[in-house]
Amino acid sequence: MxxxxxxxxxxxxxxxxxxxxxxxxxxxxxxxxxxxxxxxxxxxxxxxxxxxxxxxxxxxxxxxxxxxxxxxxxxxxxxxxxxxxxxxxxxxxxxxxxxxxxxxxxxxxxxxxxxxxxxxxxxxxxxxxxxxxxRYPARAPQAAxxxxxxxxxxxxxxxxxxxxxxxxxxxxxxxxxxxSQAASVTFLTPTNGAQVALNVPLIVQATATDPRGVTRLELWADGALVSQQASPSPQGASPLLLNFSYTPTTPGNHVLELRAFNTANQQSAVGVVTVNTLPGSVTPTGPVATDTATVAPPTDSPTATSPAIILFTPTLPPPTSTPVPTSAPQPGLQAVADVNVRGGPGTNYPVLGLLRAGDVAAVTGRSADNAWWQIIYPANSGSAGWVVNTYVQVNDAAGGVPVAAAPAPPPTNTPVPATPTSTPLPAAEINFTADSTQLNQGQCTRLRWRVRNVAAYFVDGVAGAGDEGDREVCDPVGSTTHTLRVQRLDGSTQDFTVTINVQATGMPKPSLISPDDEENFDNGDDVEFVWSSVSAPGTITYNIEIQSKDDGEWENWRTVTGMNGTSYEMDDFPDSRPGRWRVWATSSTLGDSEKTGWRDFEFED
CATH class of the missing domain: 2.60.200.20 (Tumour Suppressor Smad4)
Structure with missing residues (x-):
């Protein structure tokens, strides 16, 4: 060919x-x-x-x-x-x-x-x-x-x-x-590209649809199976809403994949999102300074309260002009919150001005302790200013700038002001609850939070926005702990948790899928028995019992227990004999389920 x-x-x-x-x-x-x-x-x-x-x-x-x-x-x-x-x-x-x-x-x-x-x-x-x-020139006398x-x-x-x-x-x-196909998997949380906290449980919630009904969802992270859950109904559900828990333990990008299986035990749809875990996404990596920007009020007015600062990693906007391919990136930074520009690397230096959140500046140097960056300020001038590392994001090129000499500190014999030079940090207001913490299998509840006067917060590892919010959760059987991690204005962190307990309504039994009852096979055929998965507390395994009929009497031919999967392949059943099979599930917590009914089969010449 x-x-x-x-x-x-x-x-x-x-x-x-x-x-x-x-x-x-x-x-x-x-x-x-x-x-x-x-x-x-x-x-x-x-x-x-x-x-x-x-x-x-x-x-x-x-x-x-x-x-x-x-x-x-x-x-x-x-x-x-x-x-x-x-x-x-x-x-x-x-x-x-x-x-x-x-x-x-x-x-x-x-x-x-x-x-x-x-x-x-x-x-x-x-x-x-x-x-x-x-290679074969034509000859006049020949017709070939x-x-x-x-x-x-x-x-x-x-x-x-x-x-x-x-x-x-x-x-x-x-x-x-x-x-377009009817089968689908949709992530509700987290969203694609979400920034999540390191070593904090991340709640993964998704819906899956399939015309045949969805019987099982599998959560995979970076190519490894993390968890799987079955539909409460043996016949499957569409749509099926399930929650999983995944804890990222290493920084960087992680690929989360949800695979949906239908009543034929076929993988019918796959959903994929990527989340980004940064080592400094909760706790700043540099020294924590309290130099958040404060607009200077008149001397006879109270000092303005510093705004709450949400420490997200910013995404630099694309350049407005076409970059020159041969030019190297210049050292620069972008403010992730309003931050003071000072005359030197320290809060004892005078304030020269303000960088608003999103403003960019060229970097010319750094302090010896890497806590401050020297920038050109004002822009396009020959003057310099300093900003603290905590509230800016630098590009890779800034890592190569030299240590800059610090200006002489201002005199210390300044008159003592009549009022305090700093304003105490406002008290944080934090509330994290659930509408109900005791549920039956298949029920859902709603998490609610109210967070004020903090630097940042994360709900189940996903960065929050705004002062308050809520989200519906449908947890699996057992106990699921949801975490609110808060970073206070002073840089410290604190976790608040709510535990949802879901009670199983009983040990469900699997459903037989294939082959159909009274199906005939040719002698020597391999037969694959397939059944549905179940959802229950503890570790779930499956068992199958196969009987053969000899001289009119049913007798046990093979019993296999402790299987993790939902199928079994038989390749050596005695020829020309009737047979039948049934299955049941076993939970390490609830014990055995009820056995299914028998399905008959027969091998013929």
Missing amino acids: SNISNGDSETMIKSRTGPRLVVQQGAERGRSYAILPTGLLVGRAAECDVPLDDAEVSRRHARFSWHGARLLVEDLGSANGTVVNGRAISGPQPLNERDMVAIGSTVFLIQGLVSRELTPTARNMDAVAPAMPA PQRSWLWLAILGLALAVLIVILGLGALWYFNQTTV
Whole structure:
């Protein structure tokens, strides 16, 4: 089918710039697979081009193939489906550069598609047709060359028709896949790009929808399974609202992923957000100074109260003019709150002016203790001023500025003012409650908070805004603690908590999904039994009992207990015998659920 020689294939396999699958998530994260001209077969079987040791992957799960210059992926009737960019596919799906393909717990990134048409192999193939007539010049007495040209013309016409058909087919498949799907996962909190606190539990709340009903949601963080919860109803729910708890323990970006499963135990939708945890998002990394800006009132008026300062990491606005690519970034900073500009690095220096929140300034130096920055003030002048590090955000280039000499401090023998030179910090007002802390399974409540005269606060790790707010939470069975972390004006932090207790209404039993009752199989077939998951306190495991009928009597053939998943594969049942199966769940807290009813099956010749 392909004219590519073994040597060319080997070159493509070793190339890091050709078309390839790069594992972004899963057991083989970082590994890449070259996409051969003959395509790739992905599955659990050892003979697959990309074998995946994953119980969620079928033996022959999906195939990547070329249709002309277009790369397609097709699900081969797998149990859990194939997901492209968060949506399950129902037919051959055209792929583009940097598309994400999820197969089981492994996520592949498509790379190198743009370079496929320029490979030496492709150019050599295109050169074959014009080169052949040159090697065999035509002879007048012979008719064979004329027939060769005729066949080449017919072959070229057929190839053109085939390319048109393939192009129309690919366009049809592409249009089919653009139809919106009903299955979806929507994050309610946190939002994409949210800044969260380090080592503080983060409440993840989301809704999932599926026409078949959502039976289970899984929370994944940075490619690892964190938690999973089942719908209170064995038949699933749509929409399904669930809460999870995740605690970021390292600074930086973290990818949170919620996977929804329907009543067929198929992954039907995926939602993804990225949160950013900064090491200084709650407690400033530099020395804490009390030099928040205060507008100087007339001497016969009381000193104005300092406004509350919300210490968010600011996002610098894009430049209003086109940057010169060859110029290096200049040292600079941006004020994240109103801050005084002083004549030197200390609160004992006089106030020269004010930087408003969002103002930017050029940085020319720093203090020896890194607590103050020297800036050009006023802007575009030859004069200098100093601002405290606590209430500004500097760019990377500012890290290389030298230590600047501090001006001589002002005289200390100034007259003692009749009134205090500083105003006591206003008392903080903090209130954190829930409408109800004792709930039954499936009930929700609302958190409420009122916070005043503080620098910043976080609710379940998400930065708050405004003096008060509320949010509905629907917690799982058991105890869930919600945290309000407050940073006071003096730089200290304090946590306030509310614990919600959700009582289970009983140990639910699973529901049988497949195969159907009284289903027949051919002798030697492998059979996969699938059931729904349950939600209950403690660690949940599943059990299956399989019986065979011999001489008219039912007898136990196999019982498997303590399974973590919701499926079991049977490959050695006695031929030509009736059988039946049932399951039940076990909680480390509530014990065993009621067993399901029996479903019959039979093997035939």
